Amino acid sequence: MVIKEMLNLARVPSILILGLVYVTYVLIGGVVFWKLEGDLGRKDIGHLLLNKERLLTTYTCLNQEGLMAVAQVVQDASKVGLSLKGNNTTDGFWKFTSSAVFAATVVTTIGYGNMSPSSTAGQIFCVFFALFGIPLNMVVLNRVGKYMLAIERNISDFLQGKTGRRRCTRFFVHLVSYLSGVVLFFIAPMIVFQMHEGWTYSQTIYYCFITLSTIGFGDFVADSNPDRVYPEWYSVLMASWIFFGLAWLALIINHSIDILERLNTHFKLRWSRQKEEEKPGSAESDNPETQVEEEDEIKKPPITQ
Numbered sequence: 001m002v003i004k005e006m007l008n009l010a011r012v013p014s015i016l017i018l019g020l021v022y023v024t025y026v027l028i029g030g031v032v033f034w035k036l037e038g039d040l041g042r043k044d045i046g047h048l049l050l051n052k053e054r055l056l057t058t059y060t061c062l063n064q065e066g067l068m069a070v071a072q073v074v075q076d077a078s079k080v081g082l083s084l085k086g087n088n089t090t091d092g093f094w095k096f097t098s099s100a101v102f103a104a105t106v107v108t109t110i111g112y113g114n115m116s117p118s119s120t121a122g123q124i125f126c127v128f129f130a131l132f133g134i135p136l137n138m139v140v141l142n143r144v145g146k147y148m149l150a151i152e153r154n155i156s157d158f159l160q161g162k163t164g165r166r167r168c169t170r171f172f173v174h175l176v177s178y179l180s181g182v183v184l185f186f187i188a189p190m191i192v193f194q195m196h197e198g199w200t201y202s203q204t205i206y207y208c209f210i211t212l213s214t215i216g217f218g219d220f221v222a223d224s225n226p227d228r229v230y231p232e233w234y235s236v237l238m239a240s241w242i243f244f245g246l247a248w249l250a251l252i253i254n255h256s257i258d259i260l261e262r263l264n265t266h267f268k269l270r271w272s273r274q275k276e277e278e279k280p281g282s283a284e285s286d287n288p289e290t291q292v293e294e295e296d297e298i299k300k301p302p303i304t305q
Contacts, residue, residue, distance in 0.1 A: 097235035098223060104239050107133035108246055110216035114224055144247040145254065152177050178252070185212065185245040192237070196230060197222055212245040 056062060062070070094115075102115055106129060117123045156173040160166050190204040199207065199220065207220040223230055223238055 097232070101223060101235050101239055101242075103129070103133075104242055105216065106130050107137040108214055108242060109134060110211060110214050110242070112216050112218035112221045114218050114221045141243075141247045141250055144244070145251045148177075148247065148251050174255075181248045181252070185241065185248055189241055189245075193222055196228070196234060197225065198228075208245075211242065212249045214246070 052067070056064075056067065098115075105111060106126065117126050152173055156170050159173065160169045163169055186205060186208050189208055190201055193199055193204040193207065194201060197204075197220075203220060207222070210217055210220070223235055
């Protein structure tokens with residue numbers, strides 16, 4: 001009965017099943033985030049309102065309108081990357097190095113949201129820059145990913161010729177490639193970001209994945225703290241890490257898609273074979289006893305009177 005139900009389910013269009021799985025996955029994620037973050041969000045709001053009341057009580061000359069004006073100044077300063085802790089002035093976000101990193105986040109569709117063009121000319125240029133830059137970035141990343149895959153295959157073929165073991169060699173090469181990518185694009189950046197940004201290791205791992213997956217929440221952004229002095233090579237390292245990390249993660253995602261498609265094909269073949277085995281008459285034709293009886297009937301001589 002279970003096999004028949006699976007076969008009946010297989011007759012449903014695959015796009016409907018895939019859509020149902022997708023919607024279910026998103027809803028489950030929404031429930032989990034709601035349970036994990038909902039209570040904390042309400043506590044944060046309550047704590048913020050309490051701090052607001054304390055601020056108004058401590059500084060009696062500051063009313064609601066004054067508080068809103070101060071908040072607006074803080075928001076504007078944060079948007080352009082200026083610090084309010086001292087009287088010194090800086091270049092803010094829009095210096096050459098940070099502007100180049102911003103251009104990289106535009107074409108890679110990361111879009112942290114911590115900085116954005118405010119002038120009309122800058123906004124219009126950003127539209128056309130992204131319009132042509134995003135397809136160009138996809139083509140380049142695809143080509144770089146193919147080169148990475150070609151290097152893996154060449155190494156795999158070389159080792160296969162030496163050892164003569166195909167599956168073990170490919171598994172070993174893929175494993176080494178994955179571990180090397182984890183070290184280059186997660187472990188090493190984790191140490192660098194922890195040193196220059198002051199984040200915890202869990203925050204750096206979180207930031208690395210959110211960036212390389214192009215989710216880009218913007219809650220953690222490297223090279224954007226106005227109270228820190230970054231070396232000149234820091235922005236160049238970040239841009240290189242983003243580009244090659246995106247290519248590597250895209251390669252991993254393509255491998256995962258290939259594995260899922262192979263599993264889908266495997267299960268479809270199994271379902272089709274089970275369906276053929278359950279067809280009427282197929283069991284009798286495949287039964288060895290039935291085949292022996294048919295052969296005996298053929299071998300018997302004709303009955304004569």
